[in-house]
Amino acid sequence: MAGLVRAVRQAPGGISPAVLRPGPLGVVGRGLFASWLSVLVAIPLVVLAWHGLRGGPEGVVHALRLPYAWEALTLTIWTSAVTAVLNAIMGTATAWVLVRYRFPGRALLSMLVDLPLAIPTLVAGLMIVNLFGPQTPVGAWFKGLGLPIAFAVPGIVLALLFINLPFVVRSVEPVLLDLDPAEEEAAVTLGARTWTTLRRILLPPLAPAIAGGTLQGFARALAEFGSIVVVSGNIPGKTLTSPVFIYGEVEAGRADVAAAVSVVLLAIAIGLQPAVRWLNRLAGARHA
Amino acid sequence: MPDARPDAFRTRWLPRRVALLALVVAWMALLLLIPLGSLAVGVVQFGPLAVLRQIGEAGGWPALGRTVVVAIASVVLNGVFGVAGAIYLVRHRFWGRRLLDMLVDLPLAVSPVMTGLAFILVFGRGGLAEPLLEALGWKITFAMPSLVLATVFVTLPFVLREVSHVLVELGIDEEAAAATLGASASQTFWRITVPNIRHGLTYGSTLTLARALGEFGAVLVVGGAIKGRTDTATTFIFTAVDERHEPAAYGMALILAALSMAFLVLLERLKKRRTREA
Numbered sequence: 001m002a003g004l005v006r007a008v009r010q011a012p013g014g015i016s017p018a019v020l021r022p023g024p025l026g027v028v029g030r031g032l033f034a035s036w037l038s039v040l041v042a043i044p045l046v047v048l049a050w051h052g053l054r055g056g057p058e059g060v061v062h063a064l065r066l067p068y069a070w071e072a073l074t075l076t077i078w079t080s081a082v083t084a085v086l087n088a089i090m091g092t093a094t095a096w097v098l099v100r101y102r103f104p105g106r107a108l109l110s111m112l113v114d115l116p117l118a119i120p121t122l123v124a125g126l127m128i129v130n131l132f133g134p135q136t137p138v139g140a141w142f143k144g145l146g147l148p149i150a151f152a153v154p155g156i157v158l159a160l161l162f163i164n165l166p167f168v169v170r171s172v173e174p175v176l177l178d179l180d181p182a183e184e185e186a187a188v189t190l191g192a193r194t195w196t197t198l199r200r201i202l203l204p205p206l207a208p209a210i211a212g213g214t215l216q217g218f219a220r221a222l223a224e225f226g227s228i229v230v231v232s233g234n235i236p237g238k239t240l241t242s243p244v245f246i247y248g249e250v251e252a253g254r255a256d257v258a259a260a261v262s263v264v265l266l267a268i269a270i271g272l273q274p275a276v277r278w279l280n281r282l283a284g285a286r287h288a
Numbered sequence: 289m290p291d292a293r294p295d296a297f298r299t300r301w302l303p304r305r306v307a308l309l310a311l312v313v314a315w316m317a318l319l320l321l322i323p324l325g326s327l328a329v330g331v332v333q334f335g336p337l338a339v340l341r342q343i344g345e346a347g348g349w350p351a352l353g354r355t356v357v358v359a360i361a362s363v364v365l366n367g368v369f370g371v372a373g374a375i376y377l378v379r380h381r382f383w384g385r386r387l388l389d390m391l392v393d394l395p396l397a398v399s400p401v402m403t404g405l406a407f408i409l410v411f412g413r414g415g416l417a418e419p420l421l422e423a424l425g426w427k428i429t430f431a432m433p434s435l436v437l438a439t440v441f442v443t444l445p446f447v448l449r450e451v452s453h454v455l456v457e458l459g460i461d462e463e464a465a466a467a468t469l470g471a472s473a474s475q476t477f478w479r480i481t482v483p484n485i486r487h488g489l490t491y492g493s494t495l496t497l498a499r500a501l502g503e504f505g506a507v508l509v510v511g512g513a514i515k516g517r518t519d520t521a522t523t524f525i526f527t528a529v530d531e532r533h534e535p536a537a538y539g540m541a542l543i544l545a546a547l548s549m550a551f552l553v554l555l556e557r558l559k560k561r562r563t564r565e566a
Contacts, residue, residue, distance in 0.1 A: 037391045040437070048402065097312045109316065123544050126538065130323070162320070225400055243399045
């Protein structure tokens with residue numbers, strides 16, 4: 001944006017570029033684009049929200065009081081939060097290793113980070129079931145320990161860790177890349193211990209990027225359906241998450257209940273967006 | 289990735305650095321490589337030929353074909369509207385621009401299942417658009433158009449955002465110069481803008497394609513996964529798991545995984561080419 005303003009001011013001889021004065025074609029195009037976004041995004045989501053809120057706040061409360069709706073919501077929120085925090089720690093470590101270390105296979109590791117974005121989440125779920133399902137040796141072993149993975153909460157956690165993996169890595173990486181190691185070296189030279197250097201020198205500039213990536217991962221996890229539906233076994237009250245609950249209600253022809261629960265998830269997701277934008281801007285300003 | 293680190297960070301393998309690297313590699317192996325490998329091993333154990341035959345018997349190939357058609361349609365639609373939208377949002381100033389800008393990111397925040405539900409409430413039976421659709425004689429939900437709509441929705445931001453980044457970085461010097469020298473709007477677009485955004489467009493389109501091939505929740509809800517009519521590669525896997533046709537499910541899953549790996553390599557190449565040019 002700033003670049004545009006600068007370019008206009010610097011335009012030679014005060015000629016304002018034609019691109020800023022759209023002809024009739026530009027105006028029609030803008031209208032088409034606005035209609036496209038309205039039909040595709042705005043209208044469906046407004047209709048969804050309207051259906052969900054038709055019964056007023058009591059309608060939403062009623063939907064959440066239905067058997068297993070509340071359990072599904074709390075399960076979704078806590079598993080998303082736990083996996084987002086775990087990935088914040090491991091994602092920062094991964095970004096650190098990718099930026100600061102040189103080792104054979106680094107390019108491959110960097111490419112692997114993007115794998116969860118490319119692989120269909122349903123396939124990710126299937127991979128976990130195939131490895132940890134009760135009929136497999138690994139799965140049977142874990143079940144013997146009293147910690148079944150597939151068709152249980154650990155499977156949900158594993159699936160969410162998988163789909164969440166890229167966010168923190170990709171948000172921290174560019175900030176880390178622009179960080180001058182000289183500051184850390186100075187701290188170490190002056191006798192600061194590793195922990196102090198980490199807390200005082202590294203964490204402050206990285207914090208917005210870490211927080212932004214974590215929130216993005218959290219929002220993504222709240223919405224996850226494909227991997228969960230095959231991994232969790234969808235046991236109501238135990239391993240049924242909100243998106244799967246919504247799917248079940250739609251299939252059962254109870255669109256209004258589905259819409260009411262959707263409104264809750266939608267409100268959380270949209271409520272997180274400004275925070276994510278703000279943190280991204282903060283992280284971007286740091287390394288600009 | 290530019291390499292501006294002093295040598296000390298590259299060469300001295302202190303124990304704690306080795307430990308951290310090992311931890312990260314183990315984490316990635318546990319979450320990504322071992323599950324992926326076990327899927328491949330599973331398919332080999334079933335016997336690749338038997339798997340292919342079972343996919344055919346369960347009606348997997350038409351489903352995969354439908355996915356490809358839907359993915360290509362999404363790339364074309366999002367390509368056209370993505371480039372146009374990026375130009376409008378970055379280069380133009382008009383009332384409501386910020387609102388449209390926000391709408392673009394919304395699909396990423398919405399669960400695919402909710403996307404499907406929203407489309408059903410608008411285009412389905414008893415939906416908002418029913419009178420209009422009936423008058424036109426169009427059927428959208430539980431038919432091909434809904435699969436395209438849902439997939440276009442979930443892949444909406446990719447081309448637009450990639451092209452926007454390029455446009456912002458580019459500035460308007462070149463376009464302004466062309467306009468000053470008397471180029472018409474369409475000449476400026478085809479000769480200056482298109483060559484400049486080429487890589488962003490390719491990158492965004494590849495992301496769209498990869499995501500479109502794997503879309504599941506939204507197409508399941510709006511399409512209903514009707515065998516031979518609206519089932520796609522992913523809903524085929526879902527149904528196959530349900531009906532205990534494991535070889536067919538795992539086979540199709542491995543095909544999709546292989547395709548996404550191919551896209552990943554392609555994206556990495558595109559990324560390198562882009563940073564080299566920047």
